[in-house]
Amino acid sequence: MTTSDALLTEDADGVRTLTLNRPEAYNSLTVELKEQLLAALRAAAEDADVRAVVLTGTGKAFCAGQDLKEHVGLLQAKDPAPLHTVSEHYNPMIREITGMAKPVIAAVNGTAAGAGAALAYACDLRVAAESSSFLMAFANVGLGPDSGASWTLQRLIGYGRAAELMLLGRKVDAAEALRIGIVGDVVPDEELTAYVQTLAAKLAAGPTVAYSKIKHVLNVAAQSSLDGALDAEDAAQTALGGTADHAEAVEAFVGKRKPNFQGK
CATH class of the missing domain: 3.90.226.10 (2-enoyl-CoA Hydratase; Chain A, domain 1)
Structure with missing residues (x-):
């Protein structure tokens, strides 16, 4: 402390x-x-x-x-x-x-x-x-x-x-x-x-990189049109689809185990 x-x-x-x-x-x-x-x-x-x-x-x-x-x-x-x-x-x-x-x-x-x-x-x-x-x-x-x-x-x-x-x-x-x-x-x-x-x-311990995108798209959606929100979600999902955390989550799901997220 x-x-x-x-x-x-x-x-x-x-x-x-x-x-x-x-x-x-x-x-x-x-x-x-x-x-x-x-x-x-x-x-x-x-x-x-x-x-x-x-x-x-x-x-x-x-x-x-x-x-x-x-x-x-x-x-x-x-x-x-x-x-x-x-x-x-x-x-x-x-x-x-x-x-x-x-x-x-x-x-x-x-x-x-x-x-x-x-x-x-x-x-x-x-x-x-x-x-x-x-x-x-x-x-x-x-x-x-x-x-x-x-x-x-x-x-x-x-x-x-x-x-x-x-x-x-x-x-x-x-x-x-x-x-x-x-x-x-x-x-x-x-x-x-x-x-x-x-x-x-x-x-x-969770997918903090995904959390950051969730915060971002919520803030965008609060100030934009539906089209703006859809575009922000599209960009976020595209970026998150290439993260190590997403790959780990998929592997954990297939392997029936708890994912180990690194925030990357």
Whole structure:
């Protein structure tokens, strides 16, 4: 495990776990933490030994979003930094998560609000602890959504529900998050870490090159016509048909054995 003041990084079984580590501040995002998380996401994307990524938090919160104390302090000091954090930090983080050629899982251990909730929405899979909740609180402080939430949330739950949660700033508990499609599973708090690590290890042992193409074609399809989606699928299948993982899967099927994927 590597440790910084604000972010913990641990590798096991091909899985890199990034843990936001400001529990006393509900893992709210200071400039320091945003810069560390962005660098960690980039490093995970580039490391061939990392085949799946988990994003989680310590304490009672997954991430409460922007650290408002720091934000207000900088604004009062006439520091322009808060005006650029979306372009310099939040947008690049979301692009790293959604564009990463490997699965990213959000293990939502508690409150996920604002940009913190948006980080979870951007992940490929979301597993929530029973005590967790989601809150789109931007309107409550006179702001609009950022960190890709306007794009990701409505693709998870539809325009109507996304608009309701953003306009009204209504908190969603874990049970409702599961019912409306924000998360894929809810587990007891004490089981979250083990459950997600098992899931992530399973993905890390899978055909990760195929996972990268699946993420790509889903993103293309979300923004294109049917013809565009068909073309993206065609290109992906052509490329994947020549991979070692596909050949291994075919050989394993014929040989009635479990495939040994290498992510190549």
